[in-house]
Amino acid sequence: MRSSIFLFILVLAPSIARPQAAPPPGDPARAEPGWFKGNLHTHSLWSDGDDYPEMIVDWYAHRGYQFLALSDHNVLGQGEKWMSVAAANGRARHDAFDLYLKRFGEAWVETRTEKDDRQVRLKPLSEYRTLFEQPGRFLLIQGEELTDRFESKPIHMNATNLLELIKPQGGKSVVDVMTNDLAAVEEQSKRLGRPILGHLNHPNFGYAITAEELAMVTRERFFEVYNGHNDVHHQGDEHHVGVERMWDVINTLRIGEMGAAPVYGLATDDSHHYFDKGGASPGRGWVMVRSRFLTPESIVKGIQAGDFYASSGVALKSIAYAAENRTLSLEIEPRGEARYTTQFVGTPRNYDRTRKPVMGQDGKPLAVTQRYSDDVGKVLATVEGATASYRLTGDELYVRAVVTSDHPPENPSFPGQKAQAWTQPVGWERPANPPHVDAEVGRRPEIRKLGTIDVNMVEATPIVFRDRLYRFEYVRKDYRPNTTGDSYFRLVDVETGEASPAFAQGYDLGCAYAEGGSIWAFAVNDWDGSKVVAFKSDDLKTWEVHPALDLPGWGLFNTSVCKAGDRYVMAIEVGKPPEVVGVPFTTRFAESADLKTWALLPEDRVYTRERYVACPSIRHLDGDFYMTYLETLPGPRYETYIVRSKDLIHWQPSRFNPILAASPQDKAIANPRLDDEQRTKIAGAVDRNNSDMDFCEFHGRTIINYSWGNQQGTEFLAEAVHDGSLASFLKAFFP
Numbered sequence: 001m002r003s004s005i006f007l008f009i010l011v012l013a014p015s016i017a018r019p020q021a022a023p024p025p026g027d028p029a030r031a032e033p034g035w036f037k038g039n040l041h042t043h044s045l046w047s048d049g050d051d052y053p054e055m056i057v058d059w060y061a062h063r064g065y066q067f068l069a070l071s072d073h074n075v076l077g078q079g080e081k082w083m084s085v086a087a088a089n090g091r092a093r094h095d096a097f098d099l100y101l102k103r104f105g106e107a108w109v110e111t112r113t114e115k116d117d118r119q120v121r122l123k124p125l126s127e128y129r130t131l132f133e134q135p136g137r138f139l140l141i142q143g144e145e146l147t148d149r150f151e152s153k154p155i156h157m158n159a160t161n162l163l164e165l166i167k168p169q170g171g172k173s174v175v176d177v178m179t180n181d182l183a184a185v186e187e188q189s190k191r192l193g194r195p196i197l198g199h200l201n202h203p204n205f206g207y208a209i210t211a212e213e214l215a216m217v218t219r220e221r222f223f224e225v226y227n228g229h230n231d232v233h234h235q236g237d238e239h240h241v242g243v244e245r246m247w248d249v250i251n252t253l254r255i256g257e258m259g260a261a262p263v264y265g266l267a268t269d270d271s272h273h274y275f276d277k278g279g280a281s282p283g284r285g286w287v288m289v290r291s292r293f294l295t296p297e298s299i300v301k302g303i304q305a306g307d308f309y310a311s312s313g314v315a316l317k318s319i320a321y322a323a324e325n326r327t328l329s330l331e332i333e334p335r336g337e338a339r340y341t342t343q344f345v346g347t348p349r350n351y352d353r354t355r356k357p358v359m360g361q362d363g364k365p366l367a368v369t370q371r372y373s374d375d376v377g378k379v380l381a382t383v384e385g386a387t388a389s390y391r392l393t394g395d396e397l398y399v400r401a402v403v404t405s406d407h408p409p410e411n412p413s414f415p416g417q418k419a420q421a422w423t424q425p426v427g428w429e430r431p432a433n434p435p436h437v438d439a440e441v442g443r444r445p446e447i448r449k450l451g452t453i454d455v456n457m458v459e460a461t462p463i464v465f466r467d468r469l470y471r472f473e474y475v476r477k478d479y480r481p482n483t484t485g486d487s488y489f490r491l492v493d494v495e496t497g498e499a500s501p502a503f504a505q506g507y508d509l510g511c512a513y514a515e516g517g518s519i520w521a522f523a524v525n526d527w528d529g530s531k532v533v534a535f536k537s538d539d540l541k542t543w544e545v546h547p548a549l550d551l552p553g554w555g556l557f558n559t560s561v562c563k564a565g566d567r568y569v570m571a572i573e574v575g576k577p578p579e580v581v582g583v584p585f586t587t588r589f590a591e592s593a594d595l596k597t598w599a600l601l602p603e604d605r606v607y608t609r610e611r612y613v614a615c616p617s618i619r620h621l622d623g624d625f626y627m628t629y630l631e632t633l634p635g636p637r638y639e640t641y642i643v644r645s646k647d648l649i650h651w652q653p654s655r656f657n658p659i660l661a662a663s664p665q666d667k668a669i670a671n672p673r674l675d676d677e678q679r680t681k682i683a684g685a686v687d688r689n690n691s692d693m694d695f696c697e698f699h700g701r702t703i704i705n706y707s708w709g710n711q712q713g714t715e716f717l718a719e720a721v722h723d724g725s726l727a728s729f730l731k732a733f734f735p
Contacts, residue, residue: 067141475487489504
């Protein structure tokens with residue numbers, strides 16, 4: 001059969017071609033870019049699709065598409081591959097081979113028989129693309145779906161326009177897997193000098209990925225806001241948000257709290273089934289890319305520039321964002337009797353940052369996207385008709401448009417679906433935190449991480465005593481240099497490295513406070529103990545001991561103390577009882593007139609019973625309490641947030657939250673005394689938390705200690721600074 005292949009190509013090509021009355025859109029003489037329709041997520045018999053590549057391409061080429069990427073799981077359409085005809089037909093539940101043979105003929109279709117099994121050769125992309133590609137009219141792009149996972153969670157990422165197979169990279173968390181797979185895509189792109197698009201697929205498939213997790217992978221700029229597969233939970237359920245809601249949460253976190261660029265939304269088919277409607281059938285989701293030329297490079301670059309929209313059935317004549325007057329406008333291509341509603345969606349800059357975990361039946365938080373206020377992704381304006389525009393006021397983090405028809409798409413993927421189109425977020429290009437400071441917008445205070453200073457050390461308080469900077473340390477039993485067999489406290493002179501004699505042996509989870517010529521330390525009598533004990537010293541050698549607070553039946557952990565006018569206030573991390581705590585952990589407060597004896601404040605002085613709030617550090621300044629604390633997020637990961645209050649009842653979160661999150665700078669070495677074994681442990685450690693933040697002012701700078709690690713026993717003590725006073729540091733979080 002092979003000798004007739006090229007003759008067949010010459011015969012077949014005209015049947016695919018369209019009349020060329022006008023120059024093709026990719027003609028270099030064309031002055032203006034044009035719109036190209038394409039699908040980037042397609043499966044064939046090369047992996048788990050149920051039809052032959054040529055049949056699939058033929059379907060798209062005859063239905064108005066200009067480009068297509070076949071993206072089979074962990075395989076490229078390259079090399080020699082044979083498949084049993086019976087197996088192919090069985091997967092299709094039709095005589096797929098007979099249809100393939102009738103369409104492309106015996107001169108093209110290759111078969112063989114092995115042990116009474118008739119087999120068919122699956123053609124590689126390099127071979128069948130010659131049947132379909134036409135300059136400016138139809139293009140095939142090589143793709144792959146990197147099919148990875150973390151534990152039981154499927155994590156899939158498409159790479160479009162790659163040249164070499166990329167193997168799934170794996171990782172130690174959902175975020176780690178996404179980061180590693182994207183890094184592999186970027187490595188090939190850089191090494192080969194080739195634009196390759198990496199985009200995250202169907203985040204709700206297996207409910208594997210939360211909005212918070214994808215927000216963290218800031219190098220990932222693309223995900224599927226619509227995927228036409230019938231089993232990817234596009235709408236979510238009672239515990240999981242829908243994908244479009246997820247999009248707004250991601251972009252609010254990135255732009256509003258992380259100072260990062262947003263993620264753009266693609267629509268794809270994820271087609272697998274080509275013989276009946278239903279299942280994962282084609283023609284459900286696509287992108288329209290504005291490009292001057294129909295080449296892989298131009299298409300990928302157009303998407304990377306955000307010059308595209310996603311669709312499940314609505315076509316747009318035009319989209320324009322005029323930066324000079326900050327106006328987003330669009331015009332819809334009418335279809336039959338359909339009526340259209342355009343919603344302009346965005347998040348205000350001063351949005352309500354309230355968020356709550358989703359609780360399971362056991363009363364514990366679920367590892368799902370949290371619930372955010374209605375300010376996140378709110379509808380800013382609604383317009384009926386074929387044209388719509390919205391002028392940004394400058395108070396938005398971003399704005400995007402979604403156009404909805406009152407008619408369903410031709411091939412719905414879920415009941416009640418309406419045809420839609422989604423534009424990309426605009427207006428975010430003006431930084432949420434501009435380089436200058438002004439009264440309305442403000443500027444994120446810079447925290448400069450210096451790196452790790454110790455191993456298996458967590459709770460520490462930087463403190464100034466007699467004009468010297470010390471670090472109060474809680475030394476755990478399993479701290480390597482600890483040979484006493486018990487926990488204890490010490491103070492380390494930061495300049496000399498000399499440590500005070502150990503004190504408070506057997507006590508846990510301490511903090512320190514200095515005033516005048518005395519230093520105070522506070523501890524719980526046991527991990528999850530019910531008593532707080534105060535220690536006082538004037539020379540760091542001898543210590544008075546005072547019972548400070550006794551709460552029978554309570555489980556107490558970290559504490560922090562500050563002065564507020566004529567009284568002292570203590571923040572206390574509480575883990576039980578449930579009727580006090582709500583969702584463990586929560587922070588309650590106590591007060592004292594002399595630092596020795598303390599009284600618990602009323603139960604309305606609390607932050608907060610609704611979610612995990614741990615590791616508090618509290619300060620008081622000009623009538624406001626400022627408190628940093630640890631939030632837990634899906635993944636899991638743990639980040640430090642800041643809130644303020646005048647009365648310990650009503651709390652305002654900072655719009656710059658989180659103020660500390662895991663980053664590569666955590667693993668820098670800031671202590672030259674660390675040995676090779678410790679440095680190796682640091683380099684290989686899982687980093688999912690920045691916790692136990694505490695701080696003080698010393699010689700005009702804010703000195704910060706915090707912990708990083710896996711939040712499960714492998715922890716490291718790190719150091720950071722803010723080049724400014726403590727007052728300016730705290731106030732800047734609330735411009």
